[in-house]
């Protein structure tokens with residue numbers, strides 16, 4: 001398992017990290033966003049979307065679970081599983097995870113059976129009003145190059 005840890009001092013800095021990451025990802029990649037409410041998971045996704053040219057405000061899909069951004073290339077699928085809470089609802093999310101776009105998943109623990117081995121986790125932790133500890137976690141060694149490029153190696 002490889003990790004890259006950094007401290008973000010503002011929402012914009014978090015968006016910049018996401019912007020760098022999205023340029024290193026490919027269609028079919030799955031990014032898990034973990035951390036408490038307000039940690040910055042949705043902010044992170046907005047950074048990725050803005051980098052791809054999406055101009056509107058990005059909101060969490062908490063109430064509709066999935067938002068598809070077909071207007072950007074690659075397509076972005078944003079899942080927030082918070083409201084599913086292990087209910088195991090068969091609503092066809094599989095189609096978007098490892099699908100023909102890049103998938104970001106908030107609260108992945110609630111859809112654990114749907115999470116593929118090949119994924120990158122972004123863990124966000126609030127350490128102050130505007131400070132967040134951000135850790136990129138490559139649990140199963142699929143994203144060595146991405147971790148290295150964040151380390152600057």
Ligand SMILES: Nc1ncnc2c1ncn2[C@@H]1O[C@H](COP(=O)(O)OP(=O)(O)O)[C@@H](O)[C@H]1O
Pocket residue numbers: 008009010011012013014035036037038039040041042043044060106129130131132
């Ligand atoms: N360093 C930071 N990184 C990310 N968000 C931050 C940071 N500092 C302050 N914030 C604020 O924290 C809030 C995070 O909210 P959000 O991204 O919706 O969190 P989550 O999706 O994890 O519940 C936003 O209001 C954002 O502006």
Ligand SMILES: [Mg+2]
Pocket residue numbers: 041042060080106
């Ligand atoms: Mg959110």
